[in-house]
Amino acid sequence: STARTPFIAGNWKMNLDHLQSIAFVQKLAWTLRDAKLDTKAVEVAVFPPFTDLRSVQTLVGSDDLPIAFGGQDLSRFDSGAYTGEISGAFLKGLDCRYVLIGHSERREYHGETDADCAEKVAAAIRHGLIPVLCVGETAEDLERHGASAIPVKQLREALGPVQRGQELVVAYEPVWAIGSGQPATPQQAQDVAVTLRGELAELLGDETGAATRILYGGSVKSSNIASFMREPDIDGALVGGASLQLDEFASIVQFQK
Numbered sequence: 428s429t430a431r432t433p434f435i436a437g438n439w440k441m442n443l444d445h446l447q448s449i450a451f452v453q454k455l456a457w458t459l460r461d462a463k464l465d466t467k468a469v470e471v472a473v474f475p476p477f478t479d480l481r482s483v484q485t486l487v488g489s490d491d492l493p494i495a496f497g498g499q500d501l502s503r504f505d506s507g508a509y510t511g512e513i514s515g516a517f518l519k520g521l522d523c524r525y526v527l528i529g530h531s532e533r534r535e536y537h538g539e540t541d542a543d544c545a546e547k548v549a550a551a552i553r554h555g556l557i558p559v560l561c562v563g564e565t566a567e568d569l570e571r572h573g574a575s576a577i578p579v580k581q582l583r584e585a586l587g588p589v590q591r592g593q594e595l596v597v598a599y600e601p602v603w604a605i606g607s608g609q610p611a612t613p614q615q616a617q618d619v620a621v622t623l624r625g626e627l628a629e630l631l632g633d634e635t636g637a638a639t640r641i642l643y644g645g646s647v648k649s650s651n652i653a654s655f656m657r658e659p660d661i662d663g664a665l666v667g668g669a670s671l672q673l674d675e676f677a678s679i680v681q682f683q684k
């Protein structure tokens with residue numbers, strides 16, 4: 428089977444300013460080091476606000492502190508008269524490895540469409556960033572169309588510009604499970620993950636389908652992470668609220684213990 432290194436990512440959303448980010452990332456790194464985290468067995472990433480990225484970059488640059496990081500969004504343009512936007516080139520320049528695309532809060536509060544996501548995926552790839560494409564159905568979608576239909580559509584439309592063999596990460600985040608304290612069941616998440624993996628194989632070839640990490644997101648905590656990680660097609664988690672609590676997040680990262 429293809430090795431998909433488990434991936435635990437914290438989406439800080441609009442929390443922790445640049446000073447708080449320094450304290451948090453330092454403590455996280457120390458905690459994981461003290462716990463002798465096997466850094467080959469799990470990849471840890473944080474997605475701080477843009478204004479924190481330079482601070483985070485200066486802290487986690489060494490092999491000692493292998494915490495990856497990325498932006499929560501990027502512009503579909505490379506540069507120019509786009510007030511308030513952030514270029515993928517700037518993220519890459521700060522050593523971001525990843526970038527979130529199409530988080531449900533971007534879709535809901537900023538009107539991001541699947542076509543926008545496709546342009547952002549293309550922009551991320553142009554700048555050497557690994558897209559972490561977020562997909563997921565609302566409660567209403569779930570009732571009307573079942574769990575997979577909307578995530579599959581979102582995946583298909585956003586991955587239009589992607590070539591076979593491109594590294595990307597997919598985060599399945601049912602909107603009804605985000606911040607609600609009501610996670611999907613591991614079986615529900617696994618079922619959608621299998622469907623998404625099949626779709627990836629169809630769109631990008633069997634190899635890319637087998638190699639792409641699919642994360643679950645939505646009310647993940649230290650008490651439920653292991654049950655998701657046990658599922659064969661779930662390769663990690665995108666964690667919101669619990670990623671802001673140091674001990675919780677450190678426990679989630681150590682889901683094997």
Ligand code: PEP
Pocket residue numbers: 438600604605606607608644645646647665666667668669
């Ligand atoms: C998220 O917003 O990506 C998320 C999964 O949030 P939470 O863990 O708080 O449900």
